[in-house]
Amino acid sequence: MRIISGTARGRKLAEFTGTQIRPTPDRVREALFSLLFSRLGSFADLKVLDLFAGSGALALEALSRQARSAVLVDSGSNAVKLIEENVRRCKFEQRTTVLRQDARHALPALAAAGPFDLIFLDPPYRKGLIPLILSEIDRLNLLSEDGIICAETENEEIINDSGRLECFESRRYGSTSVHLLRSRPSTED
Numbered sequence: 001m002r003i004i005s006g007t008a009r010g011r012k013l014a015e016f017t018g019t020q021i022r023p024t025p026d027r028v029r030e031a032l033f034s035l036l037f038s039r040l041g042s043f044a045d046l047k048v049l050d051l052f053a054g055s056g057a058l059a060l061e062a063l064s065r066q067a068r069s070a071v072l073v074d075s076g077s078n079a080v081k082l083i084e085e086n087v088r089r090c091k092f093e094q095r096t097t098v099l100r101q102d103a104r105h106a107l108p109a110l111a112a113a114g115p116f117d118l119i120f121l122d123p124p125y126r127k128g129l130i131p132l133i134l135s136e137i138d139r140l141n142l143l144s145e146d147g148i149i150c151a152e153t154e155n156e157e158i159i160n161d162s163g164r165l166e167c168f169e170s171r172r173y174g175s176t177s178v179h180l181l182r183s184r185p186s187t188e189d
Helices: 026-040 057-064 077-090 103-110 129-139
Strands: 047-051 069-074 096-100 116-121 143-154 165-173 176-183
Touching (some): 026 057, 026 116, 026 143, 026 165, 047 103, 057 077, 057 116, 069 077, 103 129, 116 129, 129 165
Parallel strands (some): 047 069, 047 116, 069 096, 116 143
Antiparallel strands (some): 143 176, 165 176
């Protein structure tokens, strides 16, 4: 795995073993960031939240493309060690916060740090976590007005709207699907 573009372009990320971490493959990450760029324009000054961060590659890619800051959350001790190593390799220590915590339990405390402009959501597959997390993100107003949530699932999984959050685009990349969500525009006069 490597950083694809930006200030840390080509930087190799730390390798790992085991099945507890399922990284987004480089080719999917490249397609995803192209898609996000077409929706967001520049990544400059974005606040990023990476839930179930794994290796941290998604948030680190955003930081490499000039995101202002990133909070990376994962409950696994091996994942947190890997994230911290990758943050060091990319020299992003000043722009990151790494939390070893269950994502659902971390969200209320993150409300003070939000809202976030880009939220990555890549939980373990087949656990039913995405609807729960989306509901909390909506309830806590963690997504900025023009922000995007990027949820990664297996192809068979369907992402439904949640509260004010609407799924406006889904793309399939091999056995992985990526779903983009945003807040519905306010209908108040």
